[in-house]
Amino acid sequence: MVAASTSFSEEGVPRIQSGIPDHLVLERLEKRYGDSVVVAALDLAVKQGEFIALLGPSGCGKTTTLRMTAGLVPASGGRIVIGGDDVTRLPPYRRDIGLVFQNYALFPHMTVAQNVAFGLEMRSVPKAEIAKRVAEALALVRLEPYGARRPRELSGGQQQRVALARALVIRPSLLLLDEPLSNLDAKLREEMRTEIRDIQRRLGITTVFVTHDQVEALSMCDRVAVMEGGRLIQFGTPFEIYERPRHPFIADFVGRTNKLSGTAGEAGFVAAGPLTLRAAETPPKGSAVTVMIRPHRIEIRPKRAVAADPRRNVVTGRIVRTTYVGDLFAYDVDIGPSTVQVEKPTTAGPQAFNQGDEVELEWAPTDTLVFRDGA
Amino acid sequence: MEIGRNSWGFTALVVVLFCFLLAPVVLVFPISFSNDSFLIFPPRSWGVKYYLALPSRPALMAAFQNSLLIAATVTALSLVIAVPASYALTRLEFRGRDYLASLFTAPLLLPTIVLGLAILLVFVRAGLLATFPGIVLAHLTITLPYALRVLATALTTLPASIEDAAASLGAPPFTVFRRVTLPMMTPGIVAASALSFLVSFDEVVISLFVVGPRLSTFPVEMFRYVETRTDPLIAAASVVLILGTIGCVLALERSIGLMGALGKRA
């Protein structure tokens, strides 16, 4: 479920004001290994202070993109610009970045404090100031008493926080995180998500977060860049990605969705089997389409005799299955061409419908997502 | 720069170092085809003079035959002795097992120069000097630890549950060993044989102490020859040795796979 920290209008007004400059720009970024193209012509602009996610399944190229941004992998083509400087040909140690690894990569032969101090030593910061800043960084991640410990003495979550402190203490202008929470258990992941988000907000560092977990991406970030097969498919706010996906892959990958096959009719109409549905955007008449509708955007109520609002989608059906999933009821409703699933939060009241009930489903045309087949 | 790929400079350096590492073994080949009377590089004349000369050097030929015979005997004995020993050390529980395992591997810890002298002292007393049994015994002292190591590894990677299954089906212990354990140990046995043979055949320092004028080994005679003369004859002999070794290893690889020989699972 989308956890929005602020409310958005239907059009998804972005939180970030448009006057803020871009801090990280990837221009037609490409990576080829022999004949295989791992990242293809990627264009991305991240604003100063923004927290964005690179979201996608394994092999989509998100980690490679991050590593190219860090300088650990040379780009086959394109440009990388950080803070206005073209860093494409620069090695990692000349880029103003902080990197947090999936396996933390804390130096095992150094103490926690020495780990955190390493980046400062590389920048020839005087000893006294190093000690001060290391203490500050450890305080930031709430690990002050652990300075003298070795990494192997710490738990996974603690190691992750040390890795974060080590990357932040050097005050980089760009923070890169490569699936940092993947090795943590679910509870810890949730805690760390909030912690990382809070720290990022406090420090205002431009941040890129690679993940395959859509809940992470949607709940932490200002904008999400969805990647698949080496390409950037959509870059938008969590609301836009979830509610207004521009590609069937996203509608499928992010969140749960109902799928129907159909044909585009006149503008604003789609035929799915015997049903005629209203949609906000439709491809040319006659195109084969896939229709997707989010389960939680459908209202469900007992069948009424009252005439339906013609401007919205209203269909009747019979419930074939009900499922209780803790925070939701899921109703599978047979509406003719196929079955759609409708979700209602359990907080809205006890289970209202049972198997076999005749019900009415209603949803807005803007929630009928229509994608042309073969697009 | 990319961490995964090495820079061209580093790769070039490593190539040079590999050449240094393999130089002696490789350069022996061209010299063996030299027809010069001395060791000159590059050779002034080419031919197979020294290959042809090998059979007509009685001392070398006799030593070659001796080495083959000794190595074969040592290999057979190593297996007969080490197979039961490795079984006892891996499958049976008894007090002092680990100490014994260390003791039996200990000969490898002594430098061969010291072990050679020590064995000489005992052999003089026991009248084993310059005798066939004596040399075999001396070689066994160092081949057994190797054979033991290889066979023990082979046995520990063998799941004991298969033997338990055979036993539970009614097979008495020796039958289990003969029909189940031994066949499964075959890769290890083949590897141990090859290793024992090569170690015995190439053994030179200890052999120097225990051979005699009428009973010598091939490496010892090669050593004696090189000490006094510098001509390409030993190059030809070396090539024969190297090719023989390669043949041995290839046969090993073909029959059981090299990784199988080292006791690793694929």
Added chain:
Amino acid sequence: MSAMALSVAVPDQPASRTPLAFGLLLPIALVNAIGFLAPVAYLLRMSFNESTGGGGLREAFTLASYLAFITDPFYLGLVARSIGFSLLITALTLVLSYPIALFIHRADAKWKSLLTIVTVSPLLVSAVVRTYGWMLILGDQGFVNGLLKNAGLIGAPLRLINNSTGVVIGLTEILMPYMVLALLAGFGRLDRSYEEAALSLGARPWTTFRRIVVPLTAPGIALGCLLCFVLAVSSFITPKLLGGGRVFLLATEIYDQAITLLNWPLAATMSIIVLVIFGLALVFYTRIVRALD
């Protein structure tokens, strides 16, 4: 039959097994006793005997050989030279083997096995052959001199053989496979992400190598150095052949005393000295390994 089989219990352990273990281990114990334990005991005993010159031997229990050894500057020089050479050779072997080991460690699986096998293969060849190979590379008319002469870089041949230079070069190369193997074993702790982390924090490649790679591979380095040191100190064939009888080290002297001069007590004494050096090296190594952790 099946009912019977299922009720047969697998025989239990200790008491009944010891005679069996005894029987299985008897042959190897015998070989070990005659070929290892007895000789070592004899060696120790012999070092306390007295040599009566010209190959004669007198049963005694004296420290004469030890005293002769410690007071004679020739023998002290022998020990110093043996240890000094071995340290030098160990250092050279380390420097030349480390890049190879690092390269193999970073290679992908296919190359890794192949390169490891190539590195280890010289060990299958007899020491005599490998040393002979060096004789023809370093000889006055050998590979190196031939190359330099044809290139017009030198007039007279470089003296690389029948001296300590040849011994050092040859022994360094001969010991490299051991060092590479020991290093590779110790490289287990090294993960690429550590190097990447250091680079991302601003460390240049050389600093990364110095501060991250080397410390993390220190256990492997220590093991490799121990191994090569003890092998170098006790090496015989290579110093004998490449030294041309002019390089005097502990191992060559042991052989000469035992076989040529028949002074067994002295040879035995020197062997014990070699073992003492081994012991000291091992103690030193253990200290270092403890300090590293």
